[in-house]
Amino acid sequence: MEPATMAWTLAAAGFALVYWFVWVMGAAEVQGKRAVDLQMGSIAGDKVGDKYSQYWSFFRSPKETAAAATADKVPAFVDTFYNLVTDIYEWGWGQSFHFSPSLPGRSHRDATRVHEERVADLLEARPGKRLFDVGCGVGGPMRAIAAHSGSKVVGITINEYQVNRARAHNRKAGLDAQCEVVCGNFMAMPFPDASFDGAYSIEATCHAPRLQDVYGEVFRVLKPGGLYVSYEWVTTPLYRADDPEHVEVIQGIERGDALPGLRRQDEIAAVAKEVGFDVVKELDLALPPSHPWWTRLKMGRLSYWRNSLVIRALTLLRVAPKGVSEVHEMLFETAQHLTRGGETGIFSPMHMVLLRKPEPAAAE
Numbered sequence: 001m002e003p004a005t006m007a008w009t010l011a012a013a014g015f016a017l018v019y020w021f022v023w024v025m026g027a028a029e030v031q032g033k034r035a036v037d038l039q040m041g042s043i044a045g046d047k048v049g050d051k052y053s054q055y056w057s058f059f060r061s062p063k064e065t066a067a068a069a070t071a072d073k074v075p076a077f078v079d080t081f082y083n084l085v086t087d088i089y090e091w092g093w094g095q096s097f098h099f100s101p102s103l104p105g106r107s108h109r110d111a112t113r114v115h116e117e118r119v120a121d122l123l124e125a126r127p128g129k130r131l132f133d134v135g136c137g138v139g140g141p142m143r144a145i146a147a148h149s150g151s152k153v154v155g156i157t158i159n160e161y162q163v164n165r166a167r168a169h170n171r172k173a174g175l176d177a178q179c180e181v182v183c184g185n186f187m188a189m190p191f192p193d194a195s196f197d198g199a200y201s202i203e204a205t206c207h208a209p210r211l212q213d214v215y216g217e218v219f220r221v222l223k224p225g226g227l228y229v230s231y232e233w234v235t236t237p238l239y240r241a242d243d244p245e246h247v248e249v250i251q252g253i254e255r256g257d258a259l260p261g262l263r264r265q266d267e268i269a270a271v272a273k274e275v276g277f278d279v280v281k282e283l284d285l286a287l288p289p290s291h292p293w294w295t296r297l298k299m300g301r302l303s304y305w306r307n308s309l310v311i312r313a314l315t316l317l318r319v320a321p322k323g324v325s326e327v328h329e330m331l332f333e334t335a336q337h338l339t340r341g342g343e344t345g346i347f348s349p350m351h352m353v354l355l356r357k358p359e360p361a362a363a364e
């Protein structure tokens with residue numbers, strides 16, 4: 001072969017390889033976004049490093065001081081976190097930012113949908129009902145629940161970038177007449193009293209420093225008789241505060257997931273009752289006969305390695321902003337802690353409570 005032909009052949013093969021690796025392999029999730037579209041939410045490219053350090057500074061002060069002094073700062077800290085991770089989540093996980101028990105022989109996408117449709121069924125959702133999604137992310141659950149039940153769904157998220165992503169996905173799915181998204185704080189909701197028939201939160205209220213603040217607001221905006229389902233992140237009764245491994249795992253989960261402090265499982269129903277709810281049902285959906293929720297995190301080592309390489313390559317080519325690698329590394333570590341939390345049984349991301357706002361007592 002002529003040297004020039006050889007050079008052209010090699011160049012074409014190299015280009016095809018890079019194309020396959022970055023554009024094809026890099027699109028880790030069919031439903032997610034492509035690696036080349038990774039941004040850092042609404043953070044300007046040159047500010048990613050600063051925002052990432054700002055995120056970590058939240059954990060520098062001793063926990064007690066942090067809890068007392070920084071509760072007001074939590075929404076801004078959570079907003080920064082989601083600017084940093086939203087695109088990586090969508091790319092590597094999909095449009096639903098939560099776990100679900102795995103279903104043998106079925107895909108992650110199926111298992112996710114089943115876990116979401118369970119919410120709609122528990123709420124007895126149907127056409128004509130108006131539901132509230134507390135901490136809606138980019139709207140994966142909202143679209144599944146609207147499509148499954150025919151209800152209208154209004155979601156709230158603190159992160160403006162997610163609002164725009166969710167609205168775009170709603171339009172693309174042809175569900176924008178049924179699904180609405182607003183930017184706001186679920187601890188001070190921009191909705192009138194008694195304006196929803198039902199409400200749900202999927203792995204979102206763990207970001208609230210005081211659960212009373214968000215449950216109190218859900219109680220206020222629900223109509224009397226309305227149901228509320230929540231999937232909560234909790235430590236289980238197997239957690240021992242005197243076991244260094246347990247402490248390391250739980251603190252690792254808090255650091256890598258923007259949590260002001262994980263709650264104990266028994267705190268959830270107690271808070272619900274304190275704000276006025278009746279507890280209809282309470283169940284840890286992670287317990288057997290459910291299959292592990294962490295299988296996908298654990299089995300994906302090869303994908304993490306591939307993703308990490310893709311991100312490094314894109315940062316080098318300046319397609320992705322500097323700092324994405326650090327955020328990706330943080331998520332990789334978080335995945336180890338979450339997996340360990342699941343394997344030891346000390347942590348559950350799906351402690352389910354079904355609550356009802358009581359009807360006013362009938363006049364005698």
Ligand SMILES: C=C(CC[C@@H](C)[C@H]1CC[C@H]2C3=CC[C@H]4[C@H](C)[C@@H](O)CC[C@]4(C)[C@H]3CC[C@]12C)C(C)C
Nearest residue numbers: 088089092093097098203257304307331332334335
């Ligand atoms: C409810 C919350 C988020 C839960 C999960 C959706 C995310 C928790 C950890 C995330 C991930 C960890 C590892 C990433 C991996 C290194 C990367 O290559 C691809 C994306 C990950 C798999 C990413 C995906 C989302 C999570 C599983 C919290 C924040 C309350």
Ligand SMILES: C[S@@+](CC[C@H](N)C(=O)[O-])C[C@H]1O[C@@H](n2cnc3c(N)ncnc32)[C@H](O)[C@@H]1O
Nearest residue numbers: 096097098135136137157158185186202204207
């Ligand atoms: C892990 S994501 C879950 C999203 C969605 N429930 C899902 O399962 O795809 C948590 C969500 O809670 C939202 N959130 C956290 N704190 C919030 C607050 N104070 N007010 C409104 N939304 C908040 C985040 O912006 C994010 O959308």
